[in-house]
Amino acid sequence: MLRNLGLALLLLFVGALVAPAAAPVQVSYVVSDSMEPTIATNDGYVLVDAGTVSAGDIITYHSEERGTSVTHRVVDITEAGFVTQGDANPSTDQASGYPPVQPADVSGTVLTVDGDPLLIPNLGVGIALLRSYWHLTVALLAGLVLYRVAGSARQRDRDSVIRSREVILTTAVVAVVVGVALVSFAGTAQTTVYQVTEAETPGGQTLTVGAERTESLVVRTAKTPLTHVVTDTDGMTITDTTTVDEPTASTGDGDGGAIARLQARVLEPERQNMTASIPPQETTGPHRTSLRVSPYPATLPYGVVTTLHGIHPLLAALSTILVIVAPLYVLYWLLVDTMAPLRGTRSRRLRRLGRER
Template sequence: MTARAYLERGVGLALAVVVVTLLVGQLLGQPILLGYVATGSMEPTMSAGDGFVAVPAAVSGDIEEGDVVVYDARELHDGGLTTHRVVEVTDDGYVTAGDANPFTDQDGPEPLVSDGQIVATAWQVNGEVVTVPHLGTVVMGIQGIVTTATDAVGQVLGLATDDGTENAGALLVGVGIAMLAFGTLFDQFGPTRRETRRSRRRANVIGFWVALGLVLLVLVTFATAAMVVPAGTSEYGVVSTDSPTDDPQVLAPGETGELTRVTDNAGYVPIVAVYEAQSSGIETDPNWQTVGVRDDAETTVSLTAPESTGEYTRHVGEYRYLAVLPPTLLVALHGVHPLVAIAAVNGVVVGVVSLLVIVLFGTGDFRIRTTGDHVPLSTRIERKLRKWR
């Protein structure tokens, strides 16, 4: 393969990574590796439509004054994601503001930002945010076209809801999968370029390690999604008042109330759920538990009202791991870092599946035999049915 061919493949792979990360980020509601700003509130650091490299909160470390963070706002932008700079760190949370704004977010209706609300941090080098000019402009343009198209198709198919978001998103995923399948079929069976050199590849033969790698990629993707997607941060409100009620969230200053939290496992593999307080004045008991197949479990959330009266928010983070290792080991690995526990689970999945495939099929390449086009479809179906008699 020539240097030009390697370059073309590298550029294609980079573009694929950009597209996938942006799409997955949109589906999950948080930026993954790449994000963008839609307004000019961060000028001159980032202009409207500029992209940036987003470091997930799980690996970004402690938040410091001067960091540019992406947080899930409660009031701003109707509760959507907001990318602003941390201008002050307090014991109760972070004060944030857009570089172009003469006021902070907390000067308005937005309360202090807690660690549980932060989903990513913009990557900075020597104090400067690493930006990708106009990336967001392109993405928003494509998103507008896709939204219009999915709304039109959704109405025809009767899939659109009142707000057109949930089913439209599902439809978008379905269309994406269909396009991927079509592209694969076209690549395999469509017209090909004329080969100018002799190929050593064998027709209708799939290498064992290639096939195994594809299977493992799919399984690891689903395993990771099963752990990451249901996890997240839960928000609890607490009112500190001189007139408390029976409501466990309306308390006298310094008083503690208790709530019951239910963790559901809709999957067919037991999970280990780990809970972490992501703000002061909140605790869970137990801090972790195992939830069986298609079962649920309860944990107690304790809220303590601050000494100063007012309304406050508290956050608890939930982390999930497939129970393919002893629960205590998973909890210990989680204590090192959540990504370490996820990697350990995926390592077990890879090891077990690889061993099963090798035991059942060996390590030989897979040959796909195709029947000639001259054989009628009915005859081919009849031959298939004979094998099952």
């Protein structure tokens, strides 16, 4: 009973973690320190339907200018929209140049208990660890499935028979689904919106009409062995990439020391320094640039992976995982009698016991 309840809670948690923005309940985590000390970097939180938003609520909303979702506190409500601010920021987002948040852009509010957000400490570290060592995750989940199947078999009638194919098929399906999910969520993306002006304007995110611009980008990824990395860009072109191994930061053994070491090992062990060229723009207005880095298991040639990725990233993820699972599954079917029972029936054991006597 407790095992079934634990499995159900685990499935609910995973479902909330990968739920789309329209889902009534989601689980996410913050990637910056803008909400500290209320929500620390990498702390997870539960997002529920926004309903009526009030000043003081912590909301998650999509920022068109940032090209990502932001989790900040509502400090004021005006006719133009919500005024938001990170607890660690000295000024509001709107004072920094961002427009008021519209209700349609709000994904939900952070669930609170007695006024404090319900947090999952270091959820981001755990997710990064799963993404980096996805093969170990698949193996552990496959072992969990085998354990659950064996447990169910023991609870059946003693005369029942469980065939080996029932176990191996379930294990293969779970391995493929989990592997594809981990690979699909392992990508790193960033978006920047530039303002194109007629004359050269001081500022980091401005472009001049007719002028080409060169930008330096830094992308931090987990250093995972045996992977192919595919880079997608929009609105710019990558002209050079240099990969630098970042040394693990040394931390003390005090509070948070182990977590800090795990963060340094899993979250930022490798840095890619990229040089990007933004082509000249002909008209004024916003110009969006985006960059996405997608790692895949190196189970297929790089050219094949890039071709599959060009069709759809999900196809590339599925193909690279199937190359691992499918041969093992076929080999099992060729070498093992899939109809063979994993254990004998009760009557067969009793007959064998009678003959031995």
